Amino acid sequence: MSDVLAVADHRRGELRDVSYEIITAGRQLADETGGDLHLAVISGTVDDFAEKLNREGVDAIHTVSHGEEFNHDVYTQAITQLYDELAPQFVLTPNSVNGLDYAPAVAKALDLPVVTDTVGLETDGDTLVATREMYGGKVETTNELSGEAVATIRGAEWPAAEGTGDASVEAFDADIDEDAVGSTVTGFEEVGGGDVDISEADVLVSVGRGIEEEDNLPLIEELADALDATISSSRPIVDNGWLPKNRQVGQSGKVVTPDVYIAIGISGAVQHVAGMKGSDTIVAINTDPNAPIMDIADYAIHDDLFDVVPALTEEFQ
Amino acid sequence: MKILVTVKEVATVEDEFEIEGTAIADQYLGADLNEWDDYAIEEAVQLQEDGIADEVVTVTIGPEDCEQTIRQALAKGADRAVRIWDDSLEGVDLLDVNAKTEILSAVIEEEDPDLVLTGVQAGDDSFGATGVSVAEHLGYQWGAVVNHLEHDLDDGVASVRRELEGGVEELTDVELPAVLTIQTGINEPRYASLRGIRQAQRKPLDVQGLDDLGVDDSAVDSDLELTDMYEPESESDVTVWEGGAEETAAELGDLLRDKGVAP
Ligand SMILES: Cc1cc2nc3c(=O)[nH]c(=O)nc-3n(C[C@H](O)[C@H](O)[C@H](O)COP(=O)(O)OP(=O)(O)OC[C@H]3O[C@@H](n4cnc5c(N)ncnc54)[C@H](O)[C@@H]3O)c2cc1C
Ligand SMILES: Nc1ncnc2c1ncn2[C@@H]1O[C@H](COP(=O)(O)O)[C@@H](O)[C@H]1O
Numbered sequence: 001m002s003d004v005l006a007v008a009d010h011r012r013g014e015l016r017d018v019s020y021e022i023i024t025a026g027r028q029l030a031d032e033t034g035g036d037l038h039l040a041v042i043s044g045t046v047d048d049f050a051e052k053l054n055r056e057g058v059d060a061i062h063t064v065s066h067g068e069e070f071n072h073d074v075y076t077q078a079i080t081q082l083y084d085e086l087a088p089q090f091v092l093t094p095n096s097v098n099g100l101d102y103a104p105a106v107a108k109a110l111d112l113p114v115v116t117d118t119v120g121l122e123t124d125g126d127t128l129v130a131t132r133e134m135y136g137g138k139v140e141t142t143n144e145l146s147g148e149a150v151a152t153i154r155g156a157e158w159p160a161a162e163g164t165g166d167a168s169v170e171a172f173d174a175d176i177d178e179d180a181v182g183s184t185v186t187g188f189e190e191v192g193g194g195d196v197d198i199s200e201a202d203v204l205v206s207v208g209r210g211i212e213e214e215d216n217l218p219l220i221e222e223l224a225d226a227l228d229a230t231i232s233s234s235r236p237i238v239d240n241g242w243l244p245k246n247r248q249v250g251q252s253g254k255v256v257t258p259d260v261y262i263a264i265g266i267s268g269a270v271q272h273v274a275g276m277k278g279s280d281t282i283v284a285i286n287t288d289p290n291a292p293i294m295d296i297a298d299y300a301i302h303d304d305l306f307d308v309v310p311a312l313t314e315e316f317q
Numbered sequence: 318m319k320i321l322v323t324v325k326e327v328a329t330v331e332d333e334f335e336i337e338g339t340a341i342a343d344q345y346l347g348a349d350l351n352e353w354d355d356y357a358i359e360e361a362v363q364l365q366e367d368g369i370a371d372e373v374v375t376v377t378i379g380p381e382d383c384e385q386t387i388r389q390a391l392a393k394g395a396d397r398a399v400r401i402w403d404d405s406l407e408g409v410d411l412l413d414v415n416a417k418t419e420i421l422s423a424v425i426e427e428e429d430p431d432l433v434l435t436g437v438q439a440g441d442d443s444f445g446a447t448g449v450s451v452a453e454h455l456g457y458q459w460g461a462v463v464n465h466l467e468h469d470l471d472d473g474v475a476s477v478r479r480e481l482e483g484g485v486e487e488l489t490d491v492e493l494p495a496v497l498t499i500q501t502g503i504n505e506p507r508y509a510s511l512r513g514i515r516q517a518q519r520k521p522l523d524v525q526g527l528d529d530l531g532v533d534d535s536a537v538d539s540d541l542e543l544t545d546m547y548e549p550e551s552e553s554d555v556t557v558w559e560g561g562a563e564e565t566a567a568e569l570g571d572l573l574r575d576k577g578v579a580p
Contacts, residue, residue: 113540182458239502311566
């Protein structure tokens with residue numbers, strides 16, 4: 001009852017980065033409980049995945065060969081059976097879109113507490129202390145859970161595990177009840193293509209909900225013109241249909257790394273930051289001095305965009 | 318077909334705020350309809366307008382104060398609402414996923430809908446887990462982070478798109494009854510019309526306690542104990558430019574010229 005079971009994430013034949021990060025998070029917890037770190041890799045080319053995941057700190061890798069792509073029913077069944085076999089104290093999964101499609105079900109099926117989107121985890125062997133954000137990142141909280149628990153971890157919070165490990169690799173013969181599989185993946189589609197590739201731009205003038213109305217967008221367009229820059233945006237602007245999908249920066253949009261990223265009226269929610277934190281220089285224009293974007297900005301103007309943006313445009317006209 | 322939509326009134330925080338103990342001091346908090354639930358309500362109402370749903374019911378766990386938010390959902394077209402509240406919920410500072418699952422599941426069992434729509438996440442505590450947890454608990458099928466739903470639902474199957482990371486969408490068929498967690502952008506939520514707002518006042522809003530639902534008081538004991546709340550530390554050394562818009566714009570202008578990225 002002191003082991004940790006972590007689950008890898010992959011899509012369309014490739015392991016996702018968080019699969020290596022979860023090894024680091026899991027190893028740390030296993031050290032604190034004095035247990036082993038087990039890693040589960042389910043569906044797809046599991047042997048190839050297991051080889052890649054065999055990094056320092058992993059004690060055992062359990063492969064479940066069933067189907068090519070992610071299916072939450074298969075994952076839920078495989079993980080609950082592995083849980084019964086290994087009796088770990090903690091189950092860790094990525095807080096990815098797929099993680100959120102099975103982790104709560106695993107917790108419910110096993111009658112365990114669940115804590116999601118953690119950015120820090122610590123244990124004395126009995127109590128799990130999970131750090132997570134609330135209110136769109138305005139505050140952080142610590143939460144205590146006693147006994148066993150399921151926790152999902154936020155991507156890019158733990159460093160990726162490195163080195164070559166000597167984990168045992170075993171095929172786990174999960175008994176998947178096909179009748180209980182109630183959803184079928186029929187395909188994938190890439191969205192957000194088109195003529196503009198914001199990930200190529202040197203300077204991005206990026207607009208968020210602070211712009212309030214579609215009619216105010218010309219303000220941003222004029223600035224982008226004056227700077228010879230490209231326009232990008234946060235999600236609500238695309239959700240509202242004010243800009244096309246290929247302008248969206250973030251987790252479900254594009255990852256961008258321009259020389260300069262100017263975030264105008266963008267709060268800096270984690271899903272947005274995931275797409276732009278690699279920018280060389282980040283400038284934030286925001287009326288809220290406590291907006292989470294300030295935590296990653298290099299330069300900030302705490303002021304009304306409707307005053308600052310026209311003044312900036314003027315500078316270059 | 319009957320559709321049930323879970324609707325949360327979320328807490329919003331003012332720009333400047335103070336933390337008292339493990340909560341934000343009351344005077345800095347506001348309330349709003351959860352953004353993700355707004356899209357879920359719209360999707361349900363559109364299914365009704367398309368002749369696929371006969372009834373749209375909303376469910377909210379929350380105190381009397383949140384009836385304004387519930388009326389908003391009714392004004393947008395839901396037929397009736399259920400609100401769950403109980404003395405035993407009064408002092409609870411964090412309703413965790415398992416507690417919400419117990420309570421919402423009891424209502425869903427009573428209402429027996431074909432389709433349950435929740436938001437992907439609540440904007441305030443953002444567990445992003447309640448919908449899938451409820452589905453597993455009830456033996457419903459599910460799909461998380463849905464940004465498209467085909468409006469035919471023929472043969473008891475919902476054809477959806479799940480929005481994955483990096484601009485990839487997964488096309489999935491989900492058997493009914495099912496819980497779908499709805500992502501923003503799936504539709505364009507309407508504003509309530511004046512007529513809708515008037516009608517909402519007359520629509521049924523039924524209040525139930527845990528006893529009425531046959532849920533034990535112990536169900537609301539949270540597995541999670543909130544032990545600390547604080548403002549996150551800054552990861553960067555931010556330079557804040559002070560002064561009027563002209564001055565700060567000039568500073569930014571200089572930076573852009575220094576970086577060689579501006580004309
Ligand atoms: C699964 C999932 C995937 C997601 N993917 C993405 C994604 O890819 N990209 C993305 O961006 N989001 C994504 N989101 C949404 C994300 O959680 C936030 O809701 C979104 O990023 C908020 O956008 P925003 O900052 O523009 O709006 P808000 O959070 O509403 O912020 C608006 C900001 O404008 C400021 N402001 C208001 N008025 C003014 C003014 N006059 N002058 C200056 N500042 C002003 C406010 O202080 C505030 O900080 C995703 C969410 C989920 C659950
Ligand atoms: N108190 C509540 N009352 C009704 N529905 C809720 C409540 N809390 C959460 N939900 C629903 O569950 C979804 C996900 O919430 P969460 O898992 O807390 O992030 C929300 O979008 C709501 O639809």
